Amino acid sequence: MKISLPRLRTIRRIYATFFFGLFLFLLLIADFSHMKGYDIPLFLEIDPLVAVSGLLTSQTLYKGMLLSLLVLVPTLFFGRFFCSWVCPLGIMHQLFGLRVFAHRPSLSLNANSYRPWFRVKYYLLAGFLVVALTGGMQIGLLDPIALVFRSAAVSLLPALDNPGWTIYPHTPIFYGGMSITLFLLLILAANRFMPRIWCRVLCPLGAFLGVASRWSPFGIQRDVDRCNGCNKCLHHCQGACDPHAQWRRSECHLCMNCIEDCPEAALHYGLPATRSSVHLPLDINRRRLLETCIGSLALLPLMRHSASAVTLDLAPVIRPPGSLAEEDFAKRCIKCSACMRVCPTNALQPTLLEAGWEQLWTPVLIPRIGYCEHHCVLCGLVCPTGAIRALSVDEKLGRPPFDSPIRLGTAFFDRGRYLPWAMDVPCIVCEEVCPTSPKAIWYQTVTVTTREHATLSLKQPYLKPDLCIGCGICEHKCPVGGEAAIRVSSIGESRSATNRMLLKS
Amino acid sequence: MTIPDPKKRRPRTQTPWSRRQFMTRLATLAGGATALTASGIWLRGSEPVRHRAVEIVKLKDFRLPATTLHPLMAIVHGEHVEPMLREAIHQLGGINRFIQKGDRVLLKPNVGWDRMPEQAANTGPELVLAMARLCHEAHAETVWVTDVSLNDPARCFHRSGIQQAAQQANAQVFIPGKDDFLTTDMGGKLLKIWSVNRLFHQVDKVINLPIVKHHSLSGCTLAMKNWYGIIGGRRNQLHQEIHTSIVDLAAAVRPTLTVMDATRVLKHNGPTGGSLDDVARYNTLIASLDEVALDSYALGYLDLTPDKIPFLSLAEARGLGKVRWQDVTRSESQV
Known part of the structure; x- marks a missing residue:
């Protein structure tokens, strides 16, 4: 009897379903009654870009951030699998690009082949890393996990809440919540014009994993003898990584669609065979990269010489209990809104510009909306970066051995x-x-x-x-x-x- | 890009209309225009916004018919809450007097704060457990436990132990959401139309389970003040006329029975407490059918006298009960 192994695309779909389900699950159980011991910010902890940015700003790999090696190390060997197998935003994009805004097969070459402007993401990444090196944590603005977590926590979940099927006793409201989700909806709608335009052009995490995968021994290999140049491999290609020509490993999400689509069985994933096509290296312009890095050096001084919560003690900037001193807070907070998701009284709100440009979407307590529950320490427990320290109730209330309570103001x-x-x-x-x-x-x-x-x-x-x-x-x-x-x-x-x-x- | 099909190109000239075509088009348009005009006339209103009328409901009277066979108040001292409660109910005529088979019973403990039982800011979970058990023994159909908490309700019910007590006694905890309030005619001097937790309109019996606590503005939080926890809306405004509000609420909600938890008493720093130094133990339960006499009696635990607490005489003037608890038939026992 011949045992047929599951196809690579099927395996990828199983993984994607599992991780997307896990992401939703962790998001939905994030409240006092249900979170128990679950690691709510798991997806933010396995995000290597958040880990590296935190390492650059504050020279430490904080606690759960070590988990990011679970993504980074396999990427070194196997390539940028995270984007289509694990990343909730990538999976959402895949659904939108292939199912919601499907294109005709005849347009595949147009939709799914590589363009030079896909390099933008590498320059964005370089900019964010240079800012991080000079001490500014801005990666949360565009980091896909922070972006999707923030949108879901402060806007999507509250909007989906309805009297029939409810996640909250009282649906929370958030300051400027809509503008946060509008960006997400915009990049999803952009799939109308090109599939996964976000992942291909803008995503800094994708760029980071692309760089990390450039030495990977395994890859998509095209047998030049079997290939008849039909370009059918491009029809469902996610990364626009040119499997029909010279494959670009740093662009490929390992969605494995090309292998399934190839009628000639010319494509396989693994080590190159004797008649495998050559691959193309990472496509960045060294001069542009240098210019971006030098230009980005100017950003932090600009931020630090504005009146912001870092440079001034601002009365309305009331941070959650256990928050680090503002300068350290600015080095750690990735604007993921995990604290806002768990806050039982809806007190924690994303800032707009009241704490300064640098601190956009960081959490502040707005007492007119909610208050800090006396015995509650959830925000510190779910903070992935330690911008809000995990406090014990005793420490928060100043019970022995602690001599004074945590004051917010x-x-x-x-x-x-x-x-x-x-x-x-x-x-x-x-x-x-x-x-x-x-x-x-x-x-x-x-x-x-x-x-x-x-x-x-x-x-x-x-x-x-x-x-x-x-x-x-x-x-x-x-x-x-x-x-x-x-x-x-x-x-x-x-x-x-x-x-x-x-x-x- | 689609290549235009030369056969399907749009013609360059129109064809003349037949009479039939013209008449059909005219009739259709006339029909549409009539429907448009008619709907315009039908939708015309004098109000700028059309609102659906809100039904205003009244609370029913949950009291039992008066009888002289049993005392109105039973004071029981002891160590264990359940036997104390059984004794108190027994003195008042037994649980079957209050709960009939198939009754939907609502217990209203004080679960206002995110505090532990030892801190005495909420009704003790042992009392809720025992009362729910008793109701089930009398074959109540469902037993509900509800309150409108001031702190995060999930935390309040969990950390007060009342959630676990309710689970243990097979009672349902109901934490009202924003749509769980019904517009109610309170018929008070100050409280006219307020939103009330909908369960109070959906049950047959209501049992008030307050705890004895200090309160800076009213002097005390006892049985009558416990009805603050049934209303929604901007209840923090009631403090501006706290005594009249308490009496209005007590006049609107007439419970089947009240059992006061005086096992632990929050003597200072009420109604939140927080420190064990604020708590004193009195190991007493008081079951009563007269909330005014009960509140007046419980003042002793807070070192207060009825003349210091205006809402008591106001309540008596409204015919809600007697301030002089000494004049009320009562029993006192030790378990």
Whole structure:
């Protein structure tokens, strides 16, 4: 009996389904009740570009980032398999390019052959790595995993949530969430004009893996004798890597479609045989590369000489508990929004420009939307890069052996808006919800004379700044609409040595 | 690129219309125009936005008919919650007096905060467990446990132990989402139309399970204040007239039974607590059919007197119960 082994394309499809399912699974279970011990940021940890960028900015391969070797090492031997086998964005593109926006076979040569402008991704990669080398973590802007995680967490999942099938008790809302997903939708829609234009032209991770795969011994091999030049191999080609001519290993995603499409069985994956065609090396222009690197050197000084959260203590930039000091935070945060996905109160929001250009889409706490749950440490647990440290509850609350709690900032009363101060109306909701014991908000009972000459006993609140942890629940629950009557500023935050107000604290 | 087929090229001139063609086209257009005009007239409205009318519902009265056979209040001291609860219910006439076969029962503990049972910011899980078990023994069809928490509800139910207690007793935990509130006529002085957790409109019996806690503005969080946890909307505004609000709520929701958890009492820093120094143990359960007398009695645990708490006399004036708990028939026992 002849045992037929599964075809390479079938194996790839099984892997792609598995990894895409795993990605969705980890995304969906990311909440207090369901995440248990699962490694929610797994896909961000196996991303070698995030690992290398972090290594360049902060000279350390943080914890789970070691997992990226699971992708990088096989790439050295087998090629850029990640893009069609593992990457959720790549798999989405494959679906869009082949199924949603299918093209006619006669247009294959036009759609799926290599163009010189595919080099752009290598120059982008070089730019990002040079910025990282000078200390700026900007890779998250275009890193595909960060991009797709961010879009899903802050926009796609909330948009798909509906009363019939719901993932959240209260659907979260996000600042500028739509603009984040619009970019994703745009690059998916671009498949209409050319399949996988994102992967071929822009993706810096694809470029990185392309460089890593340039020495791989295994590859797509074309038997020049069997090949009759029908170009059918191009019909479903994902990487536009020219399997019909001289194969470009750095462009190939190893989708294996060409092997299945070849009617002459002229293509195989493996080591070259005697009559195998030659391959083409990495197609980059050395002079352009040098120019990009030198040009990119200017970017970080430009960022660091703007007023941003790095260069200035900004009051509204309240970072999640356990965040590193801003300068280190800027070196670590990849804008993946994993912290925003798990935040139970929807408090963590992507910034636009309020923390500076450099800090676009990094997490800040906006108390009017949510507050920092006193015993919750989920954001630190899912942060793949350690921009938010994984805290224990004891450390966050300052229980022994820790001597002080993690402070996010300090609350301030606005006596012009505060009901018992400004309008002779009882309230002190802020005192009620203050989670510390003893409470940071306290009150004095005073007797006031109203406009109608009646006397009224009122509880007027005060704040003890050394007890305030800046969690923002007072601002969140404040019944005064618009600007609350008590508001949290980042001043007094534990992570900063400069953003301080009191001499003793 | 498609190559144009010379046979399918568009003709360069029109053919003249036949009378039939013209009449058909005219009739079709006339029909369309009539439909367009008619729909315009039909859709015309005087309001800028057409809203569907919201149905306003009223809460039903869950109380039992009054009887003099049993006391109105049963105070039980002891170490273990379940036998204490059984004794208290027994004193009031047994569980079958309150729960009939097939009843859908709703338990309303206080699960406001993300705190552990020892911190006494939420009703003890042992009481929820025991009460749910008792309801099932009386052949209740379903037992629900619900609250509108102030902290993240998933954390509140989990860390208070109430989720696990409900699971153990085969009761259903219901965490209301944003669509789970019904517009309700509260009929109060201050609270007119508010949104109420929909379960309160869908059950036969409601059992209030409050805990004794300190509260800075109202003085105490007891049985009547526990009804804050059934409403949605901007409930933080109720603090501006907290005493009237508490009485309005207590007048709107008349439970079948109230069992107060005074095993642990949050004496300071309420209603959130957080430190074990804020908690004192009294190892008592009080079951009552008179919420005012019950609240008035429980003030003793917080070192308060009824004259300091305006909502009690306001409630009495509304006919909700007696402030002088000494005048209420009661039993006291030790288990």
